[in-house]
Amino acid sequence: MPDNIVVGGVSVDTRHWIGGRRVASSETFTDVSPIDGGTIGEISRGTALEAAAAVAAAKAAFPAWAATSRAERARILHAIADGVEKRIEELSIVETTDNGALLRSHRRGVIPRVAHNFRFFADWLLKLEHEDFETRGHTNHVSWDPAGPSVLITPWNAPLMLATWKVAPALAAGNTVVLKPAEWSPLTASLLADIAAEAGLPAGVLNVVQGYGSEIGDALTSHPDVRRISFTGSVPTAKRIAESAAGHLTPLSLELGGKSPLLVFADADLDLAVDLAVEQYDNAGQVCLAATRFLVEESVAEEFTRRFVEKAATLTQGDPRDETTDIGPNIHPRQLEKIDAFVQRALAAGARAVIGGHRKDTQYYAPTLLTDVAQDSEIVQEEVFGPVLTLQTFSTEEEAVRLANDTRFGLAATLATGDAERAERVTEQLVAGTVWVNCFFVRDLQAPFGGSRHSGVGREGGTWSFDFYCDVKNTVTAPNGWKNHG
Incomplete structure (x- = not known):
């Protein structure tokens, strides 16, 4: 050798x-x-x-x-x-x-x-x-x-x-x-x-x-x-x-691991919320902090979904060495198989693929958004670590917090709202090591970093x-x- x-x-x-x-x-x-x-x-x-x-x-x-x-x-x-x-x-x-x-x-x-x-x-x-x-x-x-x-x-x-x-x-x-x-x-x-x-x-x-x-x-x-x-x-x-x-x-x-939520309230800037949502496809979804569970207030869920689909359609998937590429391959064929198995089980259980839901070839998985998913389903509860997101709706602030906290993880959470008082109320209740309000992935090395529950032990930074x-x-x-x- x-x-x-x-x-x-x-x-x-x-x-x-x-x-x-x-x-x-x-x-x-x-x-x-x-x-x-x-x-x-x-x-x-x-x-x-x-x-x-x-x-x-x-x-x-x-x-x-x-x-x-x-x-x-x-x-x-x-x-x-x-x-x-x-x-x-x-x-x-x-x-x-x-x-x-x-x-x-x-x-x-x-x-x-x-x-x-x-x-x-x-x-x-x-x-x-x-x-x-x-x-x-x-x-x-x-x-x-x-x-x-x-x-x-x-x-x-x-x-x-x-x-x-x-x-x-x-x-x-x-x-x-x-x-x-x-x-x-x-x-x-x-x-x-x-x-x-x-x-x-x-x-x-x-x-x-x-x-x-x-x-x-x-x-x-x-x-x-x-x-x-x-x-x-x-x-x-x-x-x-x-x-x-x-x-x-x-x-x-x-x-x-993480199974972090993105909470979108009706008072949020929807364009900003959609930008934050599409950003979760970064690194082909292979980001532990990714907000893979969209929790959207019912009154804006249809409009949010429409804008999200339009924005996601502008992403280019392909060779990561190309300057125009937005989403590259998944790390290994075994990881791709794992991702697809999660999605196929979810579809078989009644989930609907708004976009994606399939492999593109042996290295790439199509950016996916699944709806009609139950809170206790595997696709909502377990980390996929690929370009696979879910969308659920809520009607009250209390329900949003309950759904956000209802997994065994607690690594991060992202919140989109135009109400500062609501942001303060909700962030105080979220179980997460890091919470982003109207932003995502802003990291400072002097800040504590780590997870709660099964997302980790201890803090570094x-x-x-x-x-x-x-x-x-x-x-x-x-x-x-x-x-x-x-």
């Missing part, structure tokens, strides 16, 4: 990155492009041996990295950001080839956000503090101590951006990292290892192990030397990770990230307790 493959003119090493050097496995797995189903290359397939070696490298590198000054850690993170910015075009091409998301989105927003992730947490680290406070004359001082080696398991829908959303704060906190990228989109994690090494990140501080979660996941998450685990993905996988981590009480941060990746310590000092050695 060659150590490197060329993707869109970009050379990518197919081996793991462990302890500051490339490590090959005896077996490989095939990386396939969702654009055309063609083989990109053979990737080193990690085993428990590589997982253990990566954790050992992270453990060995931890004391020195933890002792590195905040200023020096921040400098290196900024250097990594510089490296990302120099390679935006290369990273964009590789990412689009590997996961099928729009090339224009990678160039203009997603990959620049990768650099921002490093810069933000580097800067936040330098101002991270808590004011000292007094207790009966004693001084309390809060500090954030690096926790140790951290295992970060990341998804395939925004591979590099979501990986660095975890890697950047973990490194800033003084932890060392073992990154396990999704097997359907592993390539940019390998490029990140190169960029980090070029930026001067010491050997062993960042390690990348590729492979199947079913084969190496437990070796990483059950390891006694791992002190933090952060995972983004499905609820069933999260449960297995939690069971694995329980043996050593390893703290977890879990960002899981800003100081919340350091609270997770560190051992937060309070030191209490008595007054007048010092001996005079003068």
Whole structure:
């Protein structure tokens, strides 16, 4: 097996990155492009041996990295950001080839956000503090101590951006990292290892192990030397990770699935509401935060649906490398089969496809809107993770809130209304980690991010990230307790 493959003119090493050097496995797995189903290359397939070696490298590198000054850690993170910015075009091409998301989105927003992730947490680290406070004359001082080696398991829908959303704060906190990228989109994690090494990140501080979660996941998450685990993905996988981590009480941060609502009230700007609704097809519906359940007030439901259908008809689906494309392929034939199975079961149960409801070919699923769906139906209750939306109606504000909260998830919610008082009332009642009012997907890294119920455990972002990746310590000092050695 060659150590490197060329993707869109970009050379990518197919081996793991462990302890500051490339490590090959005896077996490989095939990386396939969702654009055309063609083989990109053979990737080193990690085993428990590589997982253990990566954790050992992270453990060995931890004391020195933890002792590195905040200023020096921040400098290196900024250097990594510089490296990302120099390679935006290369990273964009590789990412689009590997996961099928729009090339224009990678160039203009997603990959620049990768650099921002490093810069933000580097800067936040330098101002991270808590004011000292007094207790009966004693001084309390809060500090954030690096926790140790951290295992970060990341998804395939925004591979590099979501990986660095975890890697950047973990490194800033003084932890060392073992990154396990999704097997359907592993390539940019390998490029990140190169960029980090070029930026001067010491050997062993960042390690990348590729492979199947079913084969190496437990070796990483059950390891006694791992002190933090952060995972983004499905609820069933999260449960297995939690069971694995329980043996050593390893703290977890879990960002899981969603079945988020878009509530449209009759007093909303309908053009805005429709724009927000059509935006849910972004990344072929493969967005955990997507508002896939439309809840529309009865009096405007017909007009909303008409405008939505007109707007959706203007979307172009096709090759994500084309600047005119709005919706690209789904990540993998297995995911496409899963999406279609959801839709066909819903149709068989009485749902009606206003648009879509079928595959376009082996890589693409037609943007779909289903109506006549029951609240307790699978299509309303379970995450599809594809370009499939449902529409239900409500007659009162109370009914809207009840329907919005009536799933096991609680990741996000979007609200369209022209009434500020209603917005305040409704948002207070919605079960969600993030609520957007008359907007969608506005994200600031200093804000808390996470889900409620089965959508996750914990919050990350800003100081919340350091609270997770560190051992937060309070030191209490008595007054007048010092001996005079003068």
